[in-house]
Amino acid sequence: MKVLVTGATGFIGRQVVHLLREAGVELRLASRQPDTMRMPGYDAPAEAFLALTRDVTDVVHCAGLNNDQGNAAEADFRAANAQLSARLAHAAATQASGRFIHLSSIRAVIGARASATIDENTIPDPQDAYGRSKREAEIAVLGAYASHGRADAAILRLPPVYGIGMKGNLATLMRLANTALPMPTGALTANRSLLSSQSAARAVWHLLCHSQPLRPIYLASDEPPVSVAAVIGAFRRGLGRPTRLMTVPAGPMRTVATLLGERMFWDSLTATQICDPSLLASEGWAPETSTLERLTEIARLRDPRRPV
Numbered sequence: 001m002k003v004l005v006t007g008a009t010g011f012i013g014r015q016v017v018h019l020l021r022e023a024g025v026e027l028r029l030a031s032r033q034p035d036t037m038r039m040p041g042y043d044a045p046a047e048a049f050l051a052l053t054r055d056v057t058d059v060v061h062c063a064g065l066n067n068d069q070g071n072a073a074e075a076d077f078r079a080a081n082a083q084l085s086a087r088l089a090h091a092a093a094t095q096a097s098g099r100f101i102h103l104s105s106i107r108a109v110i111g112a113r114a115s116a117t118i119d120e121n122t123i124p125d126p127q128d129a130y131g132r133s134k135r136e137a138e139i140a141v142l143g144a145y146a147s148h149g150r151a152d153a154a155i156l157r158l159p160p161v162y163g164i165g166m167k168g169n170l171a172t173l174m175r176l177a178n179t180a181l182p183m184p185t186g187a188l189t190a191n192r193s194l195l196s197s198q199s200a201a202r203a204v205w206h207l208l209c210h211s212q213p214l215r216p217i218y219l220a221s222d223e224p225p226v227s228v229a230a231v232i233g234a235f236r237r238g239l240g241r242p243t244r245l246m247t248v249p250a251g252p253m254r255t256v257a258t259l260l261g262e263r264m265f266w267d268s269l270t271a272t273q274i275c276d277p278s279l280l281a282s283e284g285w286a287p288e289t290s291t292l293e294r295l296t297e298i299a300r301l302r303d304p305r306r307p308v
Contacts, residue, residue: 001098002026003208004056006088007063009033011165012103012158015201016060023205028056031063039063042084049091058098060204061088064137067107067130067168077133086140093148099214100153101207102141103200106219106275107131108157115190119276120157120217142216154207154214156200159221159275163197164298169269170194173228174299177235180242188228193221193275199288206285221275222288228269234292238299 003020007013008029020027029036030052040048053059065072065080085102092100110116111127126132138155145153162170203220233243277287288294 001058001208002028002056003058003060004028004030004053004092004096005060005062006030006039007061008036010062011163011167012161012197012200013062015163015197016062016204019198019201019205028052040084040087042079042087044087046087046091049087050095053088053092053096056092056096058208059088059092059096059100060208061085061100061102061141064103065130065133067105067128072129074129074132077129078136081130081133082136082140085137086144089141089144089153090147093145093150093153098152099208100141100145101204102138102153102155103204104138104155104157105131105134106157106159106273108134108138110273113271115272117274117276118219120215120219120279138217152214153216155217156203156207157217157219157275158200159193159195159219159273161195161197161200162295162298164301166197166298170231173232174235174239174302177232177241177299178239188232188269190270190272191225191227192231192273193225194231194291195221196288196291196294203280203285206280206283210283212283215279218280219275219277220280220285220287221277222291223277224289225274226291230292231295234295235299238296239302240300 003025005013005016005020005027008017009031013031017027017029030039032039037052040052063084065077089100089102106118107128108126108131109118109122109124111131114127116122124135126135141153141155145151160168160170199222200220203218207214207218236243281287
C-alpha cells in the first residue's frame, strides 16, 4: 500500500499522516508547504495530477479551502474544493488501484443554523458557499470514479473537528471561555456532534483497510453529542477558570448578539446538530466517547505563548 495524502500538513491531514506512518504505510505527501510534493492548483495541467497520483495505490484527499477563511468568495471555494477534487479524482481513477477517501463536511448537507439529525441518507441542502462547494466536490469525486466503472471512492462527512490547533467556532468558544467572569451560557443546551482529529484519522484508516465494499457516504462523530454549555464548561476547566455558567433566557441573549452583529454566530450555537455514525460503527469503527475530557485536556495544553 502506498497512500497519497493531500493537505498533509493541515489540521486533519497531520493526524492522518501520523496514524498511517505508525501503521508502516508508504506515503506520498502533498500540500502547499515546501517539504512535501506541491499540490497542483485546480487549473494545473492534467499531467500535474497524473504525476501526483502515479504509483500510489490509494488517495486520502484532505486538501481544501475551509470556511474559516472569512474573505473567500464563492468562486474561491468552488475552485479549491470542487474543481480541484474533480481533477484529482479523475487522475486517481485512471491509475490508482485502491481507494479514494474524500474528507467532506456536514456543511455539504445542512447549514450552520439548522437543527437536524443527519445520516448518510439525509438529502443535502447546503446553505452557504463553503457547503455548496463541498457538496459539488462530493458529486464530482463519486462521478469521476463511476465514469471509470469503479465504486471504490467514498465520502467521509465530518462535524466540527477538535484538537490541538483547531480553528473556527470551537476555537472561538475556547477564547470566550477564558475569562474569570461568570458567563451567561447556561441556556446553551443544544446538543452538537463533534469529532476528535485523532478519531477522524482512525475513520480514514478504517475506510482504507476494512474488507467490505465501500458505501458512497459515511459520517463520523463522537458519541454521545454534547451541549454547547458543556463544551464551554470543559474549556473553562482546562483553562483553570471556575465554571460559573449562568442560565439566561435565550431571547435577551439573541437580542444582544444581534446588536453586536453576531446573530449568525448565536444561531449556530443554539442549533441542535447530531450526526449518526452508526453505518461506520457497524463496520467496526469505534467512536470517541470522552469528548468533554478531551476538550478539557486541549484547553489545558494550549500554547501559553499564543492567545486563546
